[in-house]
Amino acid sequence: MLNDHVRLMGALAASGEIIGRKKLQKMIYISKKLDFPFQERFQFHFYGPYSEELTLRVEELTNLGFIEEVKEKKGGYFQYRYTITDSGKEFLSMYETKVPHLDECLVNMNEQNSRFLELVSTVLYFDNLPQQEVIEKIQTVKAKQKYSAAEIDEAYKYIESLKKIAKPQE
Template sequence: MLKDHAKLMYAIEATGEITGRKKLQKIIYIAKKLSFPFQERFQFHFYGPYSEELTLRVEELSNLGFVEEIREKKGGYFQYRYSLTDSGKEFLSLNEVEMPCLPDCLLDMNEQNARFLELVSTVLYFENLSREEVAEKVFTLKSKQKYTLEEISDAYSYIESLKEKAKSLV
């Protein structure tokens, strides 16, 4: 049980801080699709792939004092920031996690905005379909986001760059 918690803590530590619940969900989903050993199950939801298990795991880590969840009011909504506490860092130092190329991929993803990561994760969710079918899904399921064909193409390029980064560092 705690191995999966440690993997999540390792991911948060590798980024320094993740801003946004949606962004955290997308980063872990994309990392899982890149074959990093995250065990959370994801389903397609309003903002793309979503894991209730991941939400509960983050809540548990916060309750244990290993992850700090800072809630900030931003206009008409709340935004959450996640970082490891000193207790979390100590726990992680005692529970070694081996994912050597993960930090570079995570840092790269953390530099992207949540909207783009939502698109990337949606493209990955439907990766068994043709590019045309994926675009159709994106335009239908994500119509409010108003993604363009160019953005979808950028998502495919980004996925390939992440795969290269993950492969080259293994």
């Protein structure tokens, strides 16, 4: 169990700051789908894959003072910013947390917007289906998002680029 907390803290440390709960969820889910060692279980939810376990783990680490969660009012909604605290960095320094290529993938994903990561994670959630069926699923379950064919194509290309970062020797 503690290893899962340490991995999450390492992900935050590598990312610097993650803006948005949805973005954090998608980054961890995508990392897991790239075969990085995240153990959280995900199910499909309003904004794509979601993990109650991940939400609870973030809450626990926040309560311990290892992660800082800053709630900001943005127009008609609240946005959350996540960073690792000095106490979290000190705690993390006692563990070997480096997973080859994970940091590069996380930094790359953190540069993307939440809407795009929602699309990428949804494509990965249905990756057992042929591409045409995935596109149909996206147009059904994500109808409100109005993802274009070009955006879906870009998501597939992005997934391939992440796979090259995650496993460069293959």
